[in-house]
Amino acid sequence: MQKIVLLLASLAIPFGLVQAQAPTQHANTRxxxxxxxxxxxxxxxxxxGAPGKDYFQNRADYDIKATLDDAKQHITGSETIIYHNNSGDALPYLWLQLDQNLFRPNADGNTTETNSINTQRGMTAEQLDPSSVLKGKDYGHKITAVRDQAGKALRYTINQTMMRIDLPQPVGPGKSVTFSIDWNFNIVDAKATHARSGYEYFPKDGNYVYEIAQWFPRLCSYNDVTGWQNKQFLGQGEFTLIFGNYKLALTVPNDHIVGATGELQNPTQVLTPTQIKRWNEARGKGDKPGENPTLIVTQAEAEAAEKAKPTGTKTWVFKADNVRDFAFSSSRKFIWDALNPNVEGKRVWAMSLYPKEANPLWGQYSTRLVAHTLRSYSRRTIAYPYPVAYSVHGAVGGMEYPMMCFNGARPEEDGTYSEGTKNFLILVVIHEVGHNFFPMIVNSDERQxxxxxxxxxxxxxxxxxxxxxxxxxxxxxxxxxxxxxxxxxxxxxxxxxxxxxxxxxxxxxxxxxxxxxxxxxxxxxxxxxxxxxxxxxxxxxxxxxxxxxxxxxxxxxxxxxxxxxxxxxxxxxxxxxQPVDQTLVKVDWFQAGSQNPEIAKAQARAAAQKRANTISKQRDAASKDQTVVAQDTTMKDFYNSYDPYAVTADDKKRYQDYLATLTPEERQLAEAGTNFYTLSLKNKGGIPMPVIVRMEFEDGTDSVARFPAEIWRFNDVAINKVIATSKKVKQWTLDPFYEIADINTEDNSFPPVAQPTRFQLFKQQQRGGGAAPNPMQQQRQQSPAKQGTGRN
Known part of the structure; x- marks a missing residue:
């Protein structure tokens, strides 16, 4: 740190008042x-940023009837759609999404996937051919009929994951059109395909968990920005959808438990009296900390269902209003629990469906996390408007739909789990339930x-x-x-x-x-x-x-x-x-020289004594009495006793005359002994961000100064900034709380702070050790008497 002491008399502006830095010529359009x-x-x-007076959005209402074939992992369905054209345009055709067509081996999403051969280690068939997992069955939507309201066939064209229906006459502004579609498809193995929906097979008990989405032909969005949003589904860009009212009648084996977007319309037909009783017991629960969810289907009951055989089918009916999509989940393996918390003045069902393989983790956390998420998000956005929110466990690691999400995180077979697994469950449930707000309510274009x-x-x-x-x-x-x-x-x-x-x-x-x-x-x-x-x-x-x-x-x-x-x-x-990368190049220290002779001459004396205290002077101190002047006093004169740093009457008078010329503000500054520091800063990364600097003072205290990002508006490469302090600063640090994502913090200190080398850092990490895998298992091994029965 360079120290420069300036005498006040040498400053053009009294007391070193700072002159603004002239903008350096630099191309800066940031x-x-x-x-x-x-x-x-x-x-x-x-x-x-608000919707304008002519903002519009079209909508589609669906009445769906579907059957889940648990023996063949197959869905057959029919739907009647009423499409409402709220735009100012006449639409001669409609575009629908056939998302299941992504699972055809020749789909663009598969044929455009790139890969290479690794000659250093063996490769799986899937690595050599990513579509190989899709060749066991004929996947994709099979459209068997498209008819108008009168039952007459409509012409349609399928282009990969998109289907265009040509209308006999355009549907005009403010008008509606009704048509129906029959379809079926084979359900994919979610684990093998890494899909957003599908089934998971459990070989130990021979049962399936179904997490079903993107499963019915559904309308594309037509809006003021893109017209029809009919970009192909390649697998990464998700879904662009429109709102509507839904009704689903889903037929499944009679021992299945079903959850779906919307409210169950026929509980007395599909639930047992015991399940309905438990459902009613759960009403109003979920407001008190630590309140346990009510088990509507217990683990013992789910395990019993795994062993039994279905004796027929049941049809579950669900209804959902003003949603952009519809998903469901079905299995005889499901445990079902529920809370009914108050969210912004309204009771909402928070529920979870999960197989025994998910316990004890899911029974402890999932439904409580659903309730917590609804409350937290509602405070920061809008009150959750729907009647229910599900969290469902299966092979789909994390995916979201209105009122329903599919989540991963499964304990070990012995019921233990790592902290990472627990944290992932917390994170994924919050994330996927949170998607009810973005994009299920604030309905952005995910495809784009x-x-x-x-x-x-x-x-x-x-x-x-x-x-x-x-x-x-x-x-x-x-x-x-x-x-x-x-x-x-x-x-x-x-x-x-x-x-x-x-x-x-x-x-x-x-x-x-x-x-x-x-x-x-x-x-x-x-x-x-x-x-x-x-x-x-x-x-x-x-x-x-x-x-x-x-x-x-x-x-x-x-x-x-x-x-x-x-x-x-x-x-x-x-x-x-570009990244964020600020650098504190240097700090120059300026201090206004005091005109008070009591202070100025004392400082000058101390500085002279420090300069005179050389190593030779220190070593000669033992023989100073042997010098000629010391032994012969006649060699002394006036200057041997003269003190140039003594304060004289003339010094005091000149100082008083000087003070009389100052304003009260200038006099206060002159007597304060303020320190002025010039910080030289560089923006090496590119993104201009606020400058946050911490000052550590010699007395052990500290302070933080914050300057908005506009400090870079005249020059986005290099700037100077003067900071005045009453105390001396011993250490300066940029971004002390790591809040601007600076990619290199090693040049953020002045004077520079030594950093450990890579070798030292490695040794420090090794000495610190790491957590052993699954400490719950280790604890059980150390205390076998306290072992539980695994899952509960």
């Missing part, structure tokens, strides 16, 4: 408005913009996890957790604002989930503050609940409702791939 990057506001979508549901939901998931347990490792929203991704070469990244199917598969998680979630957390904690962010985020959810927002609607609403210009942030975090 703080210009997004401008042409966003679509022009119009009467459909306004400049404020994965981040609009995954990123926003991952952010709320992190906040909700921390409300569940303050010590939960909610790494998905912590800035330092995204650093490794942002360090990647730019060729290994794409902007968040990339179409879902064009995001590199190996970076899809960081790009669509973690980076936008981290960005929102940084907005909330560092850029905007919690109060402004929370209000604006809630306003976005309120504006676009049961509507279909685009990215510009989110960006504009966040600025409109908060009064914070965030265009620089959207450009850096969402439209670019």
């Amino acid at each position: 703080f210009e408005q997004l401008g042409p990057l966003l679509p022009t506001p119009n009467t459909f979508r306004t400049a404020s 913009w994965s981040w609009m549901d995954e990123g926003l939901n991952s952010f709320l998931e992190g906040v909700t996890c921390l409300e569940w347990d303050a010590n939960f490792p909610a790494r998905g929203i912590q800035p330092q957790s995204i650093v490794s991704y942002m360090r990647l070469d730019s060729t290994q990244q794409v902007p968040i604002m990339s179409s879902s199917d064009n995001i590199l598969p190996n970076t899809f998680g960081p790009n669509a989930y973690d980076k936008p979630a981290t960005a929102l957390n940084i907005l909330r904690e560092t850029i905007m503050g919690r109060e402004l962010f929370d209000y604006a985020f809630k306003e976005y959810a309120r504006r676009w609940a049961f509507k279909s927002p685009e990215p510009a609607d989110f960006f504009r609403t966040m600025e409109d409702a908060s009064g914070v210009d965030l265009d620089f942030f959207w450009k850096g975090w969402f439209y670019g791939v």
Whole structure:
């Protein structure tokens, strides 16, 4: 740290008042408005980010009858659809999605998947040919009939995962059209195909768990942005859907338990009197901490059902209003538990369905997590509007649908589990239940913009996890957790604002989930503050609940409702791939020289004595009495006793004359002895972010100074900033709380702080040790007398 002491008399401005740094000429458009990057506001979508007066969305109402064949893993169904055209356009044809066609080996999603041969180790058939797992059966939707309301066949064309129905005459603005479709398909093995829905087979008892979604022909979206959103389903970009009312009559083996989107309409026909009694006992439960869910189907009852044979079928009827999709789950293996908590003044069913293989973990946590998530998300968005939310366990690791989600995390066979398994269950249930809000209510276009549901939901998931347990490792929203991704070469990244199917598969998680979630957390904690962010985020959810927002609607609403210009942030975090990397190059110390002779001459004396205390002077001290002057006093004169640092009457008079020329403010500054530090900063990464600097003072105290990101608006490469302190600073640190995702913190300190080498860091980690796999098993081995029976 360079110390420069300036005398006040040498300053052009009294007491070193700081002159503003002149902007350095540098091409800097980072703080210009997004401008042409966003679509022009119009009467459909306004400049404020709110829906415009002409905003519209079409809808489709479904009446579905389906049968699940448990022996063949096959579904047969028929549906009657009423399509409502609320647009101003006449539509000569309708586009529907046939998502099961993805499981045909020749589907684009399979034939465009790239792979290579690894010559260093053996390869599986699936690695050589990813579609090999689909060759056992004839998968995909089989359309057997498409008819109009009068029963007359309609012409249709199937293009991969899309089907166009040609109408005899266009459905005009404000009009509706009714038609029906019959179809069937073979259900895929969810574990083998890594699919978002399917079955899981349990060889020990010979039974199946079905988690069924993307299972019926469903309407594409037609809107003011894309017209028909009929991009092919390639497997990565999820679903773009429209709202409607649903009724499902599902026929299954009579020993199955079924959960589905919506409310059960015929409980007395499908549930036993005991199950109905337990259902009624569960009403109103879930408001007290630690309150246990009510078991509607116990583990013992589920295990008994596994061994019995069905004697017929039952038809379960469900109804759901104003939802964008419909899913169900069915199995004789299901344990079923429920709570009925109050969520923003309304009773909502929080329920879980899971096989015995999921216990004891699921019985302890799943339904409570559902209730917790509904409460947390409702506070930050809108009150949960639906009557129920399910969490279902099977081979699908994590997938979401209205009122229903499929989740993984399974204990070991002995009933023990690792902390990682427990944490994953907490995270995945919160995440998937949270999807009820994004995109099931705030209905974004998943086929185009994965981040609009995954990123926003991952952010709320992190906040909700921390409300569940303050010590939960909610790494998905912590800035330092995204650093490794942002360090990647730019060729290994794409902007968040990339179409879902064009995001590199190996970076899809960081790009669509973690980076936008981290960005929102940084907005909330560092850029905007919690109060402004929370209000604006809630306003976005309120504006676009049961509507279909685009990215510009989110960006504009966040600025409109908060009064914070965030265009620089959207450009850096969402439209670019540059990282955050600030550097504290150096700190120069300036101190106004005091004109008070009592202070100035004392400081000069101390400095002279320090300079004179050389090593030679120290060694000669023993023989100083042997010098000529010491032994012959006649060699002394006036200067041998003269003290140049003594304060004289003339010194005091000049000082008083000087003080008389000052204003009260200048006099206070002159007597305070203020320290001025010039920080030289560089933005090596590219994204301009706030400058946060911690000052550690010589007296052991510290302080943090914060400067908004606009500090870089004149020069986004290098700036200087003067900070005045009354106390001397011994250590400066940039980003002391790791809140801006700086990819290199080793150059954030001045004076530089020594960092351990890679070898030292490795040794430290080794000495620290690591947690043994599944400590619950270790504990049982150490205390065999306390062992339980495994699952309960």
